[in-house]
Amino acid sequence: MKPILNIENLTKIYGNVPSQTKALNGITFQVMPGEFLGIMGSSGSGKSTLLNCIATVIQPTGGSIQVEGVNLQALKGRTLADYRGKIVGYLFQNFELLDNLTGRENILLPTSLHGIPEKESSQRLSQLAKYLEINDVLDKFPSKMSGGQRQRVAAARALILNPRMILADEPTGALDSKNARNIMEKLSGLNCDEQATILMVTHDSNAASFCKRILFIQDGIIFHELRRGDESQHEFYGRILKVMAQLGGGSSNVL
Numbered sequence: 531m532k533p534i535l536n537i538e539n540l541t542k543i544y545g546n547v548p549s550q551t552k553a554l555n556g557i558t559f560q561v562m563p564g565e566f567l568g569i570m571g572s573s574g575s576g577k578s579t580l581l582n583c584i585a586t587v588i589q590p591t592g593g594s595i596q597v598e599g600v601n602l603q604a605l606k607g608r609t610l611a612d613y614r615g616k617i618v619g620y621l622f623q624n625f626e627l628l629d630n631l632t633g634r635e636n637i638l639l640p641t642s643l644h645g646i647p648e649k650e651s652s653q654r655l656s657q658l659a660k661y662l663e664i665n666d667v668l669d670k671f672p673s674k675m676s677g678g679q680r681q682r683v684a685a686a687r688a689l690i691l692n693p694r695m696i697l698a699d700e701p702t703g704a705l706d707s708k709n710a711r712n713i714m715e716k717l718s719g720l721n722c723d724e725q726a727t728i729l730m731v732t733h734d735s736n737a738a739s740f741c742k743r744i745l746f747i748q749d750g751i752i753f754h755e756l757r758r759g760d761e762s763q764h765e766f767y768g769r770i771l772k773v774m775a776q777l778g779g780g781s782s783n784v785l
């Protein structure tokens with residue numbers, strides 16, 4: 531099997547001499563199709579910079595990112611729009627739903643932007659709405675939804691085009707523990723049932739314990755890696771806490 535994502539010696543330097551910040555300092559890793567990879571690290575370690583480089587929101591300074599064998603730097607115009615719309619789906623901490631659109635309209639927005647036939651879109655919508663338990667909020671505006679409902683609607687929007695890879699930046703960051711657990715169960719279910727490939731940046735050790743593998747970043751480099759293997763989620767959570775303690779951060783919530 532070939533990796534879906536191949537990152538080699540990635541660097542990102544912000545600013546100009548003399549006030550430069552080296553946010554990524556030569557990161558190399560691969561992600562295989564169907565992986566659920568967590569990226570953890572203390573504040574300022576470079577996690578969001580890494581995710582934003584993969585999302586093509588920011589340009590790396592050096593190194594390469596290949597998705598399904600294609601170098602992201604080679605993407606332009608239509609191919610770049612297709613990458614951003616169809617190859618990757620994004621899930622943000624603050625949901626980023628449009629306030630003046632209903633849940634249904636928010637979810638279907640990418641399908642109209644990418645010219646997906648209505649029948650295909652509505653079939654996928656029904657499937658996702660059932661799975662994510664959001665049927666009763668499809669006609670509501672985001673301001674009338676709970677935080678958990680907003681994040682599940684945002685997840686449906688991220689998944690509506692069947693992306694090859696989901697990029698999630700602190701998806702539980704604005705949720706209480708019950709809703710955080712709920713969205714993580716849904717993401718984990720998609721990973722198991724649909725073999726969705728997920729890359730998730732998180733500070734939350736509970737959320738990270740749903741992953742199959744975790745990369746810990748410190749000062750822009752990979753400092754440690756954990757694989758869950760056959761461990762229970764609770765055992766994995768314990769190991770995550772130990773690494774986070776070494777990094778000087780972490781979550782005190784217990785599953």
Ligand SMILES: Nc1ncnc2c1ncn2[C@@H]1O[C@H](COP(=O)(O)OP(=O)(O)OP(=O)(O)O)[C@@H](O)[C@H]1O
Pocket residue numbers: 544545551552553571572573574575576577578579580
């Ligand atoms: N636009 C920017 N201009 C200059 N420096 C930046 C910029 N964005 C991030 N940085 C710096 O790059 C480093 C990595 O930041 P990044 O946001 O990737 O860290 P992070 O691990 O995601 O942090 P957090 O967990 O607090 O969100 C930090 O030192 C940060 O101050």
